[in-house]
Amino acid sequence: MDDEETSEINSVQGRDEDVQLEDHSQAQGLQDRRVDAMEQAWNNAIQDELSPPPEEAFQDPLAIEGEGGNAPEAMVEDGLQDDTASEGSHPSSDMSLESPGSEDDSDLERLPRWMIPQNRLRSAVDMMVSQARNRDGGIAALLNRDNFLQRVRSMVFSQERRRSRTSEETSQEDVEQPEDPPPQQPPRPPIDIGFDTNLPAEHSYFGNHLSRVPGVDYLEVGSVHHMLIFLHQHILFPGEVLPFMIDGRMFDEDMPGLDGLIFGVGFPLMQPPEDNQLKLYGVTCQIYEKGESGRGLVFYKSRALQRIVINFDDIQGSPQYIARNPTSKCFSKVKILPEYFLPEPLQSVDMGSMARFRDIPSMRDKYRRFQLSTTNWPSDACQEYSFASIVERARQRLESQKIDTMPKCPIQLSFWLVRNLHLTEKMMRLTFLTDSVNTRLQLIKSTFTDESLFFCRYCNSSLAHCADLFAMSKHGVQTQYCNPDGYIHETNTVYRVMSHAIGYSGEPSTKFSWFPGYQWHIILCKFCAQHVGWEFKAVQPNLTPRVFFGLAGSSVRIGKASENTSFNGSPYVVRNMLRLISNEME
Numbered sequence: 001m002d003d004e005e006t007s008e009i010n011s012v013q014g015r016d017e018d019v020q021l022e023d024h025s026q027a028q029g030l031q032d033r034r035v036d037a038m039e040q041a042w043n044n045a046i047q048d049e050l051s052p053p054p055e056e057a058f059q060d061p062l063a064i065e066g067e068g069g070n071a072p073e074a075m076v077e078d079g080l081q082d083d084t085a086s087e088g089s090h091p092s093s094d095m096s097l098e099s100p101g102s103e104d105d106s107d108l109e110r111l112p113r114w115m116i117p118q119n120r121l122r123s124a125v126d127m128m129v130s131q132a133r134n135r136d137g138g139i140a141a142l143l144n145r146d147n148f149l150q151r152v153r154s155m156v157f158s159q160e161r162r163r164s165r166t167s168e169e170t171s172q173e174d175v176e177q178p179e180d181p182p183p184q185q186p187p188r189p190p191i192d193i194g195f196d197t198n199l200p201a202e203h204s205y206f207g208n209h210l211s212r213v214p215g216v217d218y219l220e221v222g223s224v225h226h227m228l229i230f231l232h233q234h235i236l237f238p239g240e241v242l243p244f245m246i247d248g249r250m251f252d253e254d255m256p257g258l259d260g261l262i263f264g265v266g267f268p269l270m271q272p273p274e275d276n277q278l279k280l281y282g283v284t285c286q287i288y289e290k291g292e293s294g295r296g297l298v299f300y301k302s303r304a305l306q307r308i309v310i311n312f313d314d315i316q317g318s319p320q321y322i323a324r325n326p327t328s329k330c331f332s333k334v335k336i337l338p339e340y341f342l343p344e345p346l347q348s349v350d351m352g353s354m355a356r357f358r359d360i361p362s363m364r365d366k367y368r369r370f371q372l373s374t375t376n377w378p379s380d381a382c383q384e385y386s387f388a389s390i391v392e393r394a395r396q397r398l399e400s401q402k403i404d405t406m407p408k409c410p411i412q413l414s415f416w417l418v419r420n421l422h423l424t425e426k427m428m429r430l431t432f433l434t435d436s437v438n439t440r441l442q443l444i445k446s447t448f449t450d451e452s453l454f455f456c457r458y459c460n461s462s463l464a465h466c467a468d469l470f471a472m473s474k475h476g477v478q479t480q481y482c483n484p485d486g487y488i489h490e491t492n493t494v495y496r497v498m499s500h501a502i503g504y505s506g507e508p509s510t511k512f513s514w515f516p517g518y519q520w521h522i523i524l525c526k527f528c529a530q531h532v533g534w535e536f537k538a539v540q541p542n543l544t545p546r547v548f549f550g551l552a553g554s555s556v557r558i559g560k561a562s563e564n565t566s567f568n569g570s571p572y573v574v575r576n577m578l579r580l581i582s583n584e585m586e
Contacts, residue, residue: 232488270433285303
């Protein structure tokens with residue numbers, strides 16, 4: 001073979017190799033484009049399914065506050081991390097299980113949407129994509145590993161079959177009985193409470209080695225103070241007790257006023273007014289009991305005292321959630337908000353010598369008629385703003401809940417009623433942001449005729465009637481409790497739930513029980529299998545009631561009974577698919 005033939009053969013082989021390399025490059029590029037297209041289609045599908053229409057888009061308070069500077073951005077990042085961690089929680093865990101909540105706009109006159117803030121959507125999707133990219137092979141390896149897509153399809157089809165079966169049953173019932181009204185609440189039997197309601201209020205599950213801390217200090221209204229601040233996932237009202245476990249080094253011995261230490265607690269979910277977007281609202285809390293836990297943490301019991309407002313520019317550091325075992329301190333200036341209360345209109349009418357009949361029960365109505373005759377106000381208007389009238393109506397509404405600790409002070413009463421009448425979250429925000437006690441009581445009064453239900457935050461299924469609430473604690477039907485891991489649960493006690501509304505997870509236990517003499521058992525929503533609270537069952541023969549339930553405030557929301565409509569399955573399926581995929585990728 002001469003040199004010319006050899007050169008020609010080598011030229012042909014070189015062209016073949018170039019063609020092969022080009023074909024391989026094109027194939028690899030096509031695969032990469034397919035992966036990118038699949039990823040883009042996946043993200044678009046999620047956004048299309050879960051994003052509300054533009055005119056009804058939900059603005060998450062954390063995201064709103066995050067637009068204001070470095071401190072708000074740190075708060076948003078902390079919130080995203082917390083949400084991401086909670087998405088991976090499994091319902092079979094113990095009482096330390098967290099159930100991420102969401103904001104409630106259920107009192108709007110429209111079909112309630114699936115209440116999941118946009119930051120939680122982003123955190124779930126970002127976690128799924130970022131974990132895949134950081135592993136060998138990236139997205140392509142993820143899709144091919146361990147039959148991942150098959151498991152995803154199985155999840156989707158399983159959720160869809162469950163939704164379809166439930167929807168068909170609901171539709172069939174509607175067809176068979178089209179004229180029937182919605183199911184009414186079953187009659188409530190009388191409840192006999194044979195239990196010391198002081199025990200839950202004392203949080204005896206912390207042990208008997210707690211020491212009392214003296215001092216209750218109310219700060220001057222309008223004054224500004226520099227204090228340690230934390231964040232909390234629930235809204236606290238003055239008068240509520242906040243138990244928590246924290247590293248004792250967070251409260252240095254050289255801090256002023258260690259005994260009865262006052263600190264601030266802010267609520268990121270408290271949406272500020274439109275003209276005050278760069279403010280964080282919260283309460284001052286004062287420690288009144290403490291004790292060692294034996295694990296390097298300290299038990300504290302604190303009580304919320306006064307409402308406060310914090311400017312983002314005054315925050316020094318990154319505030320952390322008090323239930324997340326904070327590791328760094330954050331200080332800020334806080335301003336004490338006022339509480340204005342105007343007496344009833346007729347009390348300003350001077351009746352001279354007849355005033356001595358005001359406090360005589362048999363003469364009270366006649367004295368009131370004499371007062372009305374001297375004014376230009378109609379009797380209905382005076383009755384509408386009568387403090388005594390609101391108190392009496394509230395007492396009648398709460399009579400079945402076995403509560404005998406209603407405060408007499410109008411300011412304390414206004415906060416106490418919010419906790420025990422169970423308002424929607426939007427109404428709770430309005431009452432918290434109101435400086436006028438009279439206006440706050442009028443807002444509360446407007447809810448007296450509403451029939452409300454507890455709904456699952458995840459799938460919007462109804463769980464219990466708010467009328468079935470009763471007090472297992474002297475503080476009322478809603479109380480904050482702390483579990484062994486330091487997570488704080490806002491718990492609502494009801495003596496029954498709706499039939500076929502719940503399932504169970506794990507085994508019952510008496511360890512660290514919030515109600516001495518009762519064992520607790522995790523309950524799940526029967527429709528979406530998410531944690532919604534606990535069942536408490538008496539283990540001592542002399543305790544009554546024998547069984548009751550505690551609904552976790554972070555897993556349920558309160559809405560009107562008119563919202564008890566059929567399920568909108570598409571967002572429900574996609575949202576639960578995101579949670580299940582997140583669990584699969586751990």
